[in-house]
Amino acid sequence: MEEYPLYTVPEIRQFQDILLNGLHEHPDRIALADLNPTPIQQVTYAQLFENVLRFGAALKQMGIRERDHVAVIAENRVQWGIAYLAITTFNCVAVPIDRNLQENEILTILHASDARAAVFSESYRDMFESFLHDVKGLEFLVDMDITAVRGAVRSMKAMIEGVELTMDASAFPKVDPEALSILVFTSGSMGRAKGVMLSQRNISTNLRAMLQMLEILKEDRFLSVLPMHHTYECTCGFLCPLVQGASAHYARSLKTVAEDMRSVKPTILLGVPLLFDKMYRRIMQAISEKKLTAAIIRPLQAITGMLERAGVSGVRRKVFSEVHAQFGGAIRILIAGGAAPDVEVSRGFRALGFSFLQGYGLTETSPILALNRLYRFKDEAAGVPLPGVSIRIDDPDSRGRGEIVVAGDSVMQGYYKNETGTREVLQDGWFRTGDFGYVDEDGFLHINGRKKNVIIARNGENVFPEEMEDEVNRIPAVLECVVYGKKGEDGDERIAVMIVPDANVVYEHAEKAAKDVTPEYVQELLQNELRALNSRLPAHKQIRDVVVRETEFEKTTTQKIKRYLVNSEDSTH
Structure with a gap:
């Protein structure tokens, strides 16, 4: 590469x-x-x-x-x-x-x-x-x-x-660029929020490094949909366009994003994976309802992809112009951050002619650490380290996976009035991210999941709930889910999942099967889908228990599920 x-x-x-x-x-x-x-x-x-x-x-x-x-x-x-x-x-x-x-x-x-x-x-x-x-x-x-x-x-x-x-x-x-300038309290998806101390040098360093990797033009129009208090949106969606002479336009609400895109005709849209997942599902749902279009969509994607690889640029954008029109018709780049997007969604957008990139970072690192580039990317990876960012994998296992530890001028000063918390994560200039991952032979960083969430399987293998959730969320009848470890009667940890079903899909299934939608029917439908998924998974990753939940999980403003609030024994919220 x-x-x-x-x-x-x-x-x-x-x-x-x-x-x-x-x-x-x-x-x-x-x-x-x-x-x-x-x-x-x-x-x-x-x-x-x-x-x-x-x-x-x-x-x-x-x-x-x-x-x-x-x-x-x-x-x-x-x-x-x-x-x-x-x-x-x-x-x-x-x-x-x-x-x-x-x-x-x-x-x-x-x-x-x-x-x-x-x-x-x-x-x-x-x-x-x-x-x-x-x-x-x-x-x-x-x-x-x-x-x-x-x-x-x-x-x-x-x-x-x-x-x-x-x-x-x-x-x-x-x-003084080195002095405390921004005090950001983390979203708390894992529990109590901490006050992250950032300087203007921290953020300015991150801005410059990010813009060295990704070309932003003064003609670019950003549509802002994520909350500005969050460091991802603040650094990348607010300050970034200002550095380059571009413009940021603030959407009326998440519900009006589609209409606002047609009004602003943005060239760049920053979002979290959940936002892009929903957009992609809607696009594919609309395509599937047009039976003739649905029949030719895959061959069209394959042919246009082949032409673009042969050097004929812009073919996909022209062929799928109707889809692009839903985004205002001018989108240059879709950028996902805040969590890892589903690879199928990334590739799906790309097959429709969108440049879809993802990055990785944390509030504590101002925030971006790694980023895919327009012409050097891997949809399954978080990206390559930004200039000036050092990344190492601490205590790697036999596959090279371990905790991601980073250093550089964008790393925070510490947690406000919390010396104990600061010492736990900042050691000798290196910040412990709490994320597991590995660096591949091309220098791309891959994220497996949060260290705190790891499930130790019976054979000693690490199972990362986030990876499993990607698999489960691809089931059409699943709206969202949380995978967790549950102690079995033998004391071993079993893989369990709590699922919020997609009501529209469930009702479509029931109508085709001429059955009533009952709790038993929903449970059976999901069990059948999970059995099919398990048949493709190694034994230590297979899901043994499923709990159906009626209401969506409580989330942070960047749409991360607050895992610490999920009660694995309660299916009636």
């Missing part, structure tokens, strides 16, 4: 560099735009610079001191980006908070983060007004939506409009 050169990227040491570069190189290009109606619905690069400068100065006039911690919570919008950049470029610490957390979880983060101020959208105003009395040190509240002061709450828009200052770089304070 041939290497090809890295791309040239502007020098970035801190976020002020991004704003100044945008002002000088692309002043009149759109930087950020909301599809929902908001007080600041769209900004050019010049307007972004001015708004950030004004809001940063206004925070200072309000009483915020350098190094103070300022929380930000809102739906994805232009003002979220302005607030984040103003806080960090004015030498304070941004604390992005997951907008879908429960009130007590938000309260816990405010306490744990030592937030002195909070910037939020209107839907959180009542909550934060009550927090003023509950959170020690919380003094200032700023609402993104109101137009004037209401009690103890200030208006972000009025603050921006009420500042008079010189619009040049001299208004920025000096920032």
Whole structure:
């Protein structure tokens, strides 16, 4: 597999560099735009610079001191980006908070983060007004939506409009790129969240390395659907386009993504595997309903693939133009992150003429560690390490699989006020990811699963639930599942699965079989599918128990199932 050169990227040491570069190189290009109606619905690069400068100065006039911690919570919008950049470029610490957390979880983060101020959208105003009395040190509240002061709450828009200052770089304070600048509380898919301490150097290093691997053009339009508080979306979907002079457009909601794509005509879409899985299923469902199309789809994919390998580019895009039109007709790249996508989905999108890439990373690494490239990729791999990232496999087994341990300038400073947790994962400059994987002969990193989730089979083999879940999720009647280990009567750990059935598929099966949909019928249908799957698996990986669950699993905002909440004995949630 041939290497090809890295791309040239502007020098970035801190976020002020991004704003100044945008002002000088692309002043009149759109930087950020909301599809929902908001007080600041769209900004050019010049307007972004001015708004950030004004809001940063206004925070200072309000009483915020350098190094103070300022929380930000809102739906994805232009003002979220302005607030984040103003806080960090004015030498304070941004604390992005997951907008879908429960009130007590938000309260816990405010306490744990030592937030002195909070910037939020209107839907959180009542909550934060009550927090003023509950959170020690919380003094200032700023609402993104109101137009004037209401009690103890200030208006972000009025603050921006009420500042008079010189619009040049001299208004920025000096920032130490090595200092704590972003305090991110992890999604907690494995349990209690921790405060990850990141510097502007951490994130700037990651941005540059990622952009050296993947060419982003100033003409690119990103459609943002993932929550901005999450480091994957913040680094890759928000800051990344700003470095290159591209634009980020904020979808109205997950439910309107299809419509928003037709409106924005994005060239790049970042998503998590669950989002792409659902999109791919819908596409294939629509194709299967057109019986003539369904009959010729596979031969067409094979022929167009052969032509493209022979050097005739763009054939798939033309042949499957109807599918591309559903994505707005301009998609250049689909990028999956946050978890490993199903290989069949990756290859399926590629067979339809989409460039589909995946990467791997963690909040603690700012976040990207490995990435597939447009012309150097493996759909079954997480990618190759970014420039400046060192990866080694700790204590590998006979197949070369072990814990992935990494080092580089994008690795976090540690966990906030948690020395024990920091020592557990940061040792001699190396970060223990908690993920199992291996590096193949071409230098590609492959992820097997989380160390904490590994099931030790009777023969001593490691079974990774995530790999098994990929297999089970390919069954059409399965909407989602969790694979886990369950002690048998003999004391050995058996492979078990909890499944949420896909109601539409189950009813279609029942209708064809002229049967009623009963719990017994659903159980039998799934058991039959799992027997067929087991026949293709080695004995130590075969699924011995199945539990049917009626409602979907609780998930983080990046759509990871909260495994620690799954009760393997309960099928009635």
